[in-house]
Amino acid sequence: MNAITPIAPATTPNxxxxxxxxxxxxxxxxxAVLKAVQRTMPDIGTARENTVFVSxxxxxxxxxxxxxxxxxxxxHGRAPAIATGIKLANPDLDVWIVTGDGDGLSIGGNxxxxxxxxxxDVQLLLFNNEIYGLTxxxxxxxxxxxxxxxxxxxGSVDRPLSPCAFAMGAGARFVARTIDTAQKNMPEVxxxxxxxxxxxxxxxxxxxxxYNDDVFAKFTAKKAAPANQIWVEHGAPLLFDNGSxxxxxxxxxxxxxxxxxxxGDVSQVLLHDETNHLLAQLLVxxxxxxxxxxxxxxxxxxxxxxxxxxxxxxERITAGRSGDLAALLSKGQGWDVKPxxxxxx
Amino acid sequence: MATAFQTDNTPQAPxxxxxxxxxxxxxxxxxxxxxxxxTGGQFTLSTALAGNDLSTFPDFPAEIRAPQGTTFGxxxxxxxxxxxxxxxxxxxxxxxxxxxxxxxxxxxKALRRGGLAIIDSGEFGPRNLAxxxxxxxxxxxxxxxxxxxxAFDISALTLEAVKPFGLGNKESLRCKNMWTxxxxxxxxxxxxxxxxxWLKGKFATNPVLADANIAAxxxxxxYGETAEIGGPLKQYHVDAVDAPPGHYRTITGGESLALGLVxxxxxxxxxxxxxxxxxxxxxxxLHHLARLKEFGVTTFQxxxxxxxxxxxxxxxxxxxxxxTSSSGPxxxxxxxxxxxxxxxxxxxxxxxxxxxxxSTGLPTKTEQSDLYQAVYGRNGxxxxxxxxxxxxxxxFDVAIEACRLATQFMTPVMVLTDGYIANAAEPWRVPDxxxxxxxxxxxxxxxxxxxxxxxxxRDPETLGRRWIRPGTPGLMHRIGGIEKAxxxxxxxxxxxxxxxxxxxxxAKIDGVAKYIPAQxxxxxxxxxxxxxxxxxxxxxxxxxxxxxxxxQGHDVAHVHxxxxxxxPANLGALLKGFDxxxxxxxxxxQLKTMLxxxxxxxxxxxNKVSGQPFKIxxxxxxxxxxxx
Numbered sequence: 001m002n003a004i005t006p007i008a009p010a011t012t013p014n015x016x017x018x019x020x021x022x023x024x025x026x027x028x029x030x031x032a033v034l035k036a037v038q039r040t041m042p043d044i045g046t047a048r049e050n051t052v053f054v055s056x057x058x059x060x061x062x063x064x065x066x067x068x069x070x071x072x073x074x075x076h077g078r079a080p081a082i083a084t085g086i087k088l089a090n091p092d093l094d095v096w097i098v099t100g101d102g103d104g105l106s107i108g109g110n111x112x113x114x115x116x117x118x119x120x121d122v123q124l125l126l127f128n129n130e131i132y133g134l135t136x137x138x139x140x141x142x143x144x145x146x147x148x149x150x151x152x153x154x155g156s157v158d159r160p161l162s163p164c165a166f167a168m169g170a171g172a173r174f175v176a177r178t179i180d181t182a183q184k185n186m187p188e189v190x191x192x193x194x195x196x197x198x199x200x201x202x203x204x205x206x207x208x209x210x211y212n213d214d215v216f217a218k219f220t221a222k223k224a225a226p227a228n229q230i231w232v233e234h235g236a237p238l239l240f241d242n243g244s245x246x247x248x249x250x251x252x253x254x255x256x257x258x259x260x261x262x263x264g265d266v267s268q269v270l271l272h273d274e275t276n277h278l279l280a281q282l283l284v285x286x287x288x289x290x291x292x293x294x295x296x297x298x299x300x301x302x303x304x305x306x307x308x309x310x311x312x313x314x315e316r317i318t319a320g321r322s323g324d325l326a327a328l329l330s331k332g333q334g335w336d337v338k339p340x341x342x343x344x345x
Numbered sequence: 346m347a348t349a350f351q352t353d354n355t356p357q358a359p360x361x362x363x364x365x366x367x368x369x370x371x372x373x374x375x376x377x378x379x380x381x382x383x384t385g386g387q388f389t390l391s392t393a394l395a396g397n398d399l400s401t402f403p404d405f406p407a408e409i410r411a412p413q414g415t416t417f418g419x420x421x422x423x424x425x426x427x428x429x430x431x432x433x434x435x436x437x438x439x440x441x442x443x444x445x446x447x448x449x450x451x452x453x454k455a456l457r458r459g460g461l462a463i464i465d466s467g468e469f470g471p472r473n474l475a476x477x478x479x480x481x482x483x484x485x486x487x488x489x490x491x492x493x494x495x496a497f498d499i500s501a502l503t504l505e506a507v508k509p510f511g512l513g514n515k516e517s518l519r520c521k522n523m524w525t526x527x528x529x530x531x532x533x534x535x536x537x538x539x540x541x542x543w544l545k546g547k548f549a550t551n552p553v554l555a556d557a558n559i560a561a562x563x564x565x566x567x568y569g570e571t572a573e574i575g576g577p578l579k580q581y582h583v584d585a586v587d588a589p590p591g592h593y594r595t596i597t598g599g600e601s602l603a604l605g606l607v608x609x610x611x612x613x614x615x616x617x618x619x620x621x622x623x624x625x626x627x628x629x630x631l632h633h634l635a636r637l638k639e640f641g642v643t644t645f646q647x648x649x650x651x652x653x654x655x656x657x658x659x660x661x662x663x664x665x666x667x668x669t670s671s672s673g674p675x676x677x678x679x680x681x682x683x684x685x686x687x688x689x690x691x692x693x694x695x696x697x698x699x700x701x702x703x704s705t706g707l708p709t710k711t712e713q714s715d716l717y718q719a720v721y722g723r724n725g726x727x728x729x730x731x732x733x734x735x736x737x738x739x740x741f742d743v744a745i746e747a748c749r750l751a752t753q754f755m756t757p758v759m760v761l762t763d764g765y766i767a768n769a770a771e772p773w774r775v776p777d778x779x780x781x782x783x784x785x786x787x788x789x790x791x792x793x794x795x796x797x798x799x800x801x802x803r804d805p806e807t808l809g810r811r812w813i814r815p816g817t818p819g820l821m822h823r824i825g826g827i828e829k830a831x832x833x834x835x836x837x838x839x840x841x842x843x844x845x846x847x848x849x850x851x852a853k854i855d856g857v858a859k860y861i862p863a864q865x866x867x868x869x870x871x872x873x874x875x876x877x878x879x880x881x882x883x884x885x886x887x888x889x890x891x892x893x894x895x896x897q898g899h900d901v902a903h904v905h906x907x908x909x910x911x912x913p914a915n916l917g918a919l920l921k922g923f924d925x926x927x928x929x930x931x932x933x934x935q936l937k938t939m940l941x942x943x944x945x946x947x948x949x950x951x952n953k954v955s956g957q958p959f960k961i962x963x964x965x966x967x968x969x970x971x972x973x
Contacts, residue, residue, distance in 0.1 A: 018823065020835060049818045054659075057826075065823050065836065070815035072662060073825025074655070075685050081652035085659025085667065086815070088643055089618055093663065093815055111655075114648040314638045323640035325611060329604060330775040333539060334594035335394055337774075 008047035013038040016048065018068045029180035029206035030059060033127065034066055040187040044194050046094045053096045054083045056103040059134050060127035060206070063098040077108025080115035083122050084306075091307045094194075095122040101142040102132045105161055109141075116170035118306035119198040123190075126163055126201070127180075129208040130215050137211035144215075164284035164298065167201040168277070174200040175280060175299040179220050180207060185231060185296065192297050198305045205293075219293045230292040232283065234300075237269040240292050246270075247291075256282050258291060275301040363534060363582040368427025370435030371529065374452045375444030377411050377420040380522035385422025386770075387526055387543065391535045392426045393595040393772050396585025399426040400885065402434030402958065403768045407625070407708045414476040416447045428584035432885035434769065436960040440532075442525055444468060444499070446477035453489065461493045461577050463528070465521070467500030493577035499524055506564035510557040520561035527565025534582040537566060591774040598737035598766035599629030601773065602696065605744025606630075607640050608778075609694075610666045612745060613752045614785040616641035618660030620653040621670045625708040626764040627698035630670045650675035654682040654695070661691045662824075664788060664814035666748060670696035672764075673715045674705065680723050683757055685826045687727045687850060690801070690810040692751035692758075692786075694744075699763040699881075701956050710956025711765035713881045714932035719759045720910045720939065726847050728854035730754070731910040733761040735884035738773045740766060743907065745781060752786040754857055755809035761909070763931075765882045765958050789813045789820070798822055801834040807860070808853035857911050864913035868892055869902025872922035875971050878948070880906045880936055883929055883959055890964035899972055906936070917944035927951060927971050929964050 016038040024030045041051075051069040055061035057076035064071030070093075074082045079097045087095050097115075104112050104126050115124070131149070132138040139149040139156045142163060146155040167175050174196040178189045186204075193200035205216045214221075219228035230240035230247070238247040239261065246269035248259045259268055273279055280299035286292075373388070375381045382403055392399050402423040411418030425435035437457040443449040445468040456462060469482055483489055484496050503524040507517045523544070530537055541559050548555035569578065596604075610617035619642060621631040635644045643665075647653035650671055657667030669679065676697045686693045699715045701707025719731045730750050734740040740762055747758040789811040793799050800822045801810050813820045822834060830837035831845055867884075868891045869876075879887045884905050891903040904919065906912065920926055920940065926948040928937040934950035941948050951967040953959055 018821075020823070047818075049821055050816055052815045064825070067823075068821055070821055071823035071825075072659075072689075073823065073827065074658075075681055075826050078651060078655040078682065081647065081655035082659035082662070084645070084647075084652070085618060085620060085656035085661075086663045087659075088645060088656070089616070089660040089663035089665040090814075090816060110648055111652055114652070310643065314643070318639040321639045323607075323637065325608060325640070325778060328607070328637070328640070330592055330594060332594050333390060333394065334592055334775070335396065336592050337396070337588045337590050339590040 008045055008050075011042045011048065013042060016041045016068050018066055020065045022066050023062065024059060025210050027209040028059070029129065029208070030063070030127065032180040032183065033125070033186070033204055033206060034063065036183055036186040037190065038067070040190045043187065044191060050092065051094045051096070052086060053098060054079045054086065055098040056108055057134070058100040058103045058132070059208075060098055060100040061103060077103055077106070078111060079103070080108065080111040080124070084115065084118075084120055087120055087122060087307045088310060091121070091311060097122055097124040099124065099126050101126065101128045101130060101140045101163065105163060105166065106141045112166070113170045116167055116172040116199050116201065119171070119173055119303055121197050121199070121305040121307060123193045123200045124202065126203050127206040128163055128203050129206045129212055130160070131208050131212035133208050133211055162284060163203045164201070165281070168281050168284060168299065172201045172299070173198045173301050173303050174297070175284065176201070176297045177203045177205070177284075177293075177295045179205045179216070179295065181220065182295070189297065192300070196300060196302060197308075198302055219288065228288075228292045230294050232272040232274075232294060232296040232298060234272055234274040234297065236272055237266045238272050239266065239269060256286060256291065274299055277301065361534075361582060363580055365428075365582050365584055367429050367583075368425060368431060369440065369533070369581070369583055370423065370425045370438045371440040371442070372421055372423040372438035372452060372455070373442045373525070374419055374421040374448035375522070376413055376447070377406055377408070377418045378413060379420070379444050380519070381420045381422050381444070384522040384526050385424060387540055388529055389424055389595055389770050390543070391530060391540060392424065392533075393593070394539055395533075395535055395583070396588070397426040397428065397583050398431040398586040398588065399424055399595075399771060400431045400434045401425075401770045402765065404957075405709055414445060414447055414473045416451050416477055419448050419451045421448070421452060426583060428586050430586065431771075432888050433961060434958070436962050442529070444521065444525070446473045446479055446483075449483065450477045450479065453492070456492055458491050459493065461495065462489065463578075464494060464496040465499035466496040467498035495578050502564065502568065503561050506561050507557040510553050510560070512553070512557055516554075517557070520558050523558045523561040524565035527562040527567075528569050530562075531566045531569030532578070532580060534580055537562060588772070589774060593772050593774055595770045596737055596773040597629070597768060597770045598734065598740045598762055599626075599698075599768070600633050601737050602734065602740040602744050602760070602762060602767075603630045603633035603637075605741035606634070606668055606694065606748065607637055607642060608741070608781065609745040609748025610641065612781055612783045613666060613748050614783070615664075615666040615752070616643070617668060618643050618645070618657055618665045619668045619670070620645045620647050620656035620660070622647050622650045622653045622675060624650075624672045624675050626700055626767045627670050627672045627675070627696065629767060630696060630698070650678035651682060654679040654693075657693060658682060658686050658689075658691060661686070661693055662689070662815070664812070666692060666694070666752065666786075668694040668696070670698070672698050672700050672708075673702045673718065676715065676718060677722070683729065684723050684725060684727050686757045687723075687729060688826050688829070689824045690755045692755055692812075694747045694751050695757055695759045697759060697761050698767045699761060701954070707956045709764065711763045711882065711958060712931050712954060712956065713761070713763055713883070714935065714954065715761065716880075716909065716932065716935040716939070719761055726851065728851055728910070729756055730758040730854060730857055731761065732758065732908050733881045733906070734766055735881060735905055735907070737766055737769050737771050739884075741773075741776070749784045750857060750860075753784060753809060753860070754807050754853060755812060756854065761881060763882050787812065788817070790817050792819060799832045799834075800824060801829055801832050803849070808849060808856055855911055858908075858914045861908050861913060864904060864906065864916045864919055866919070867903040867905050869895060870900075871902075871919070873902055874900040874923065875925045875927060875968065876902045876904050876920060876923040877927045877929065877964070877968065878904045878906065878920065878936070878940065879929055880909055883931065886959040886961045886964050887929055889961045890968060893961070893965055894968045899968065901968055901972075909936070912943060917946070920944055920946045920948075925949070925971050927967060929953075929959060929967065931959070
């Protein structure tokens with residue numbers, strides 16, 4: 001440590017907890033995510049005062065109140081737009097966006113699209129519980145077909161959106177997926193998201209105990225997990241179910257298939273390449289059931305971030321000049337009106 | 346009188362033997378592809394360089410290139426200039442330049458009886474006549490007998506003038522507007538040199554086009570000088586206006602507002618963040634600011650109106666001066682975010698360049714029908730400051746004032762301007778920085794004296810809260826749109842707290858009235874029979890109408906309100922000093938209703954929503970009616 005490059009003082013998870021009482025429903029998956037984030041922040045090592053959590057509206061969007069950082073709980077769907085202003089105004093701030101499937105992909109879908117396209121350097125945590133919690137249980141754009149809710153008493157008929165597929169299509173350069181209860185894996189995903197310069201899109205499967213309990217149980221339940229989760233790792237073979245199964249690329253049809261691993265022979269198994277856009281798309285769009293749920297850092301291929309490009313251009317254009325206001329005001333063809341001639345002394 | 350350009354009573358100046366009218370109104374009208382706005386703009390520059398006072402009114406269709414020759418594709422540019430103070434673009438043109446039958450058809454009725462129509466007869470073929478809805482050629486009937494008509498084949502004369510440059514027919518005809526401009530320069534005894542310099546610069550990469558346009562300009566000028574026309578085509582000289590000494594330039598409302606924002610941010614000691622989304626007629630402000638990066642301006646073309654204001658709020662939260670700009674439809678979309686800025690007590694400037702509404706309405710036409718929207722148009726009790734610009738040059742000072750109020754009171758401030766002001770130009774005496782007192786913004790960087798962090802503690806005078814930038818050590822806190830506790834800003838749903846916070850938000854904005862100038866009377870006395878009250882771009886016609894009524898001996902005054910919310914503290918008492926109150930507005934009576942509500946005065950409306958500014962004569966007539 002030296003005086004020239006100040007390093008944030010070491011912190012503990014408790015240092016990142018605000019004095020505000022947490023008000024999610026007992027058993028809500030949000031608690032687990034909050035815990036994981038507070039546990040990971042000391043390892044990430046940024047200063048609390050340089051950290052800003054920005055959120056929209058919904059259960060997950062209460063998140064900033066519980067972090068001992070700067071926080072802005074904004075309006076429904078608009079957190080990416082507010083964060084864009086914050087980051088452009090002060091690129092040194094470490095900005096996190098917390099949103100949900102309704103906030104981020106329904107009312108705020110347009111902002112999400114443009115945030116990802118521009119590649120603003122922020123971490124975006126999308127808590128996906130496939131339901132509107134705070135408005136009491138209506139179906140959401142990620143709800144499965146047939147979801148019964150107060151607004152769809154006979155089951156929803158519209159097709160759901162895959163958040164990660166949306167992110168890939170919008171041009172995201174970092175896409176990861178994790179589960180609220182995955183306390184072992186989530187810190188690593190969060191650290192990778194933070195380390196990535198650009199928009200880091202992290203979908204978190206989050207269980208809503210009140211309105212959509214166990215909607216992800218088919219792959220999150222302890223017994224179901226090994227056969228239905230595949231945690232990817234850059235450069236490692238795509239194996240799951242305790243190494244008994246793997247993913248293979250069917251080259252003729254450019255699609256993935258599940259193969260059994262016999263005698264530890266992984267030669268047919270695809271290696272994960274997180275810089276491969278096509279592979280990431282295949283992984284996020286694997287139909288669940290036939291395939292496991294792909295988790296971890298699915299895609300990471302950095303590109304210049306928006307606020308950096310804006311500031312680089314500003315500096316190039318101004319080249320250290322500071323504006324001359326008087327010259328600006330009198331720009332263009334002008335004329336002078338001379339004072340009327342006074343008495344001839 | 347602004348329309349004194351009448352040859353029979355024009356005083357003769359012995360020196361140059363030319364008539365010297367006090368003021369002249371000229372309208373250039375043609376197809377939207379004819380370059381009429383460009384012609385008007387350059388004639389304006391020439392007028393300004395001649396030292397005349399002036400006011401312009403560009404009037405163009407919403408379609409970029411409407412079908413050629415049609416009446417709805419006509420684009421017009423009107424300029425009023427004189428050796429006296431000019432406040433409006435003029436009620437009726439003295440001279441109409443009509444480049445085709447459609448332009449004649451749509452504009453001739455506006456021309457003063459006896460005024461001069463200069464017409465390109467080369468465009469009066471059967472096809473164009475039919476498109477304009479003329480069954481017979483009006484140049485060959487007595488249809489135009491009320492006016493003096495000079496019709497000649499400008500198209501052929503232009504083709505002849507640019508022949509040596511070997512351009513195609515279409516390109517050659519594009520020089521027609523410069524030919525016309527040359528003739529207009531001759532008519533008003535103007536120097537061609539600045540226009541020639543401008544053409545050389547504009548076509549620097551294509552010298553042939555530059556030469557062709559210059560040749561057309563010179564040919565138009567020579568035509569006036571040498572052709573044995575006689576008749577109504579005469580040369581005139583409008584003297585320079587008696588203006589205060591200083592350096593002058595012409596400026597449109599859009600540019601003036603943009604420069605005022607830059608100056609305002611400088612006076613506050615802040616960088617400016619301008620988040621906007623393209624919309625007519627507000628876009629020029631974004632265009633101007635996008636080029637001013639060296640002034641600490643960051644512009645952001647957002648994905649939509651909502652993102653535009655939200656990004657500006659984010660920037661203000663981070664310690665810059667957030668500004669957003671739009672027109673009525675976009676302002677409607679921004680409403681919820683304005684509530685957030687009010688709830689979080691953040692500075693924000695919102696510019697509304699009003700246009701005809703509702704819905705898409707009349708995108709390129711002017712109106713001032715967003716006053717209710719500005720003052721009342723949000724959910725909840727959501728007060729903010731509303732101020733208005735009355736002219737292109739006034740926009741500069743109004744923008745600075747918006748920056749001052751936003752940063753001193755930690756509040757959104759809405760600036761109302763309109764399509765007329767945004768596009769119109771007038772001479773501007775370039776101000777000196779020394780004319781303006783800085784109002785440095787203050788950031789809180791230490792806890793309160795008792796060691797607590799209270800982002801919602803307030804300045805006892807302004808009631809503005811602490812502005813704490815993220816990045817400030819030891820002052821971490823959370824804010825948001827849910828009701829805040831009165832000092833910590835934490836979430837608070839308690840009844841007494843919401844009552845107190847609502848009261849504070851109201852008191853803060855009401856209190857702004859103590860920090861703005863008292864309402865002055867623009868023309869006339871402090872008390873009397875009739876006061877004509879206006880706001881925004883009706884300033885010119887109201888002022889002129891009141892001046893004329895007073896010349897005729899009527900006891901009339903003009904009050905023009907810049908501060909629309911809160912109103913100046915003395916406004917109610919001032920209005921009550923008059924027997925009658927007349928409120929001309931380009932809406933169905935919004936200020937009238939507000940004045941009645943706030944002051945229980947019997948304000949009477951005069952309303953016009955045709956997309957066109959008021960004529961002086963219309964307000965004069967209403968004044969006469971009120972005084973009956």
